[in-house]
Amino acid sequence: MGFNQQYDLSQKQQLSPLLLQRIQLLNFNQDELITFLNSKMLDNPFLEIKIPDSKLQSIGAGQDMSWIADTKRSLRDYLIEQVLLTYRDTLIREMMFWWINQLDQRGYCLKTLDEAANDTNADKTLLLDALVLLQQLEPAGIAARSLQECLMLQTERDQTAPETAYIILEESFNDLIDRKWKEIAKRYDITLPEIQRVFDYIKKLNPSPGDDFSNPLDYAIRPDLIVQLSGKELTIREAKQNTPILQFDQGYASELKEAGNKEVLNYVKDKQKEYKSLQENLQQRQETILRVGTAIIQKQKAFFFGKSHALVSLQLKELAEELDLHESTISRTINGKYIQTDFGTYEFKYFLSRNHQIDDDTSFSTHSVQQHLLKLIENENKQKPLSDQKIVELLKKESFDLSRRTVTKYRKQLNIPASSKRKRYDE
Secondary structure (H helix, E strand, O other): OHHHHHHHHHHHOOHHHHHHHHHHHHHHHHHHHHHHHHHHHHHHEEEEEEOOOOOOOEEOOOOOOOOOOOOOOOHHHHHHHHHHHHHHOHHHHHHHHHHHHOOOOOEEEOOHHHHHHHHHOHHHHHHHHHHHHHHHOOOOOOOOHHHHHHHHHHHHOOOOOOOHHHHHHHHHHHHHHHHOOOHHHHHHHHOOOHHHHHHHHHHHOOOOOHHOOOOOOHHHHHHHHOEEEEEOOOEEEHHHHHHOEEEEEEHHHHHHHHHOOOOHHHHHHHHHHHHHHHHHHHHHHHHHHHHHHHHHHOOHHHHHHOOOOOOOEEEEHHHHHHHHOOOOHHHHHHHHEEEEEEOEEEHHHHHOOOOEEEEOOOOHHHHHHHHHHHHHHHOOOOOOOOOOHOOOOOOOOOOOOOOOHHHHHHHHHOOOOHHHHHOOOOO
């Protein structure tokens, strides 16, 4: 036994640098790959990396990304610019500048009026006037001291807001959130459908107006494969516009070789060998991604053709056996790699679904039961939404035998609120 352990250890230690690099490259997504290649350029002066110009694909189909602010201008700069253009140089303007510096990333005011007075030694009336003027600037809802005030500020200047929206926000905000709607209806002598319209309107408001101006993460991704429908066939191709191209500066290498220095010649030779190894591993990476991606797409053809975009059960083990690859290789390949379609961009691993085992002979995919759950909730009576237990009973009639806890877990994964939060009072 001891001999075998030593033998296995020695085998692991014999992994070549070439193989280790190949594993590393396969695990990288597009951005990580570019970062890695840039670091390699620092070590190898002959390396040249060209990244083709490309239009990045936004995450999700049809998503409106217009809310993302121009990161060249911060919220603070944007507000200061408005103050300078609107107000003359007075003490109240100075207090507006002070308030601007007290806003957090969401655009909310961090200081109370008492704290502001202590910090500035200014009159509270002056400070309040300055804050109110700041709250009139764009974006709507800025400089609020609470979520309630933020929503009120937006509603106040919106001519399309429901007639009772502002008063309900001002006087019955907690009752609205807690869905004590019958009490609100009685209080203002309005109908439940009217409250429903107010609630739907408020959900469309921006709870964090300052977020539009924060330095967002990269909301765009670089797909690795592109899938297009051509009649009844699928066309699969590499997203070459996102793939970095590695080149060797042969002119610079030749110039150094002309010196005839042995050490320099060996140096150039080593760096050229390093380039060829890296090029080979990059090619291997692309071939593996294409091979695994193509297998996934072929297995999930129904997703690309059907309106419901239904997925069949597909696991790492199944792909590994079909492609004669190790499961760890498949796992690295699907990590952070994306497929662009005409209706959205999806990560490779989105298409892999665990089996939910009922008995030795029967199983179904997580995705399939989630699709059935979605369908049940879409068709439910909105005034009497289905409880999780009722969903369990209805799914059982469709041969999905699940516990209530499992249904609750799937519902939460789909970002569907509980039945008490789904109740609607449409006319």
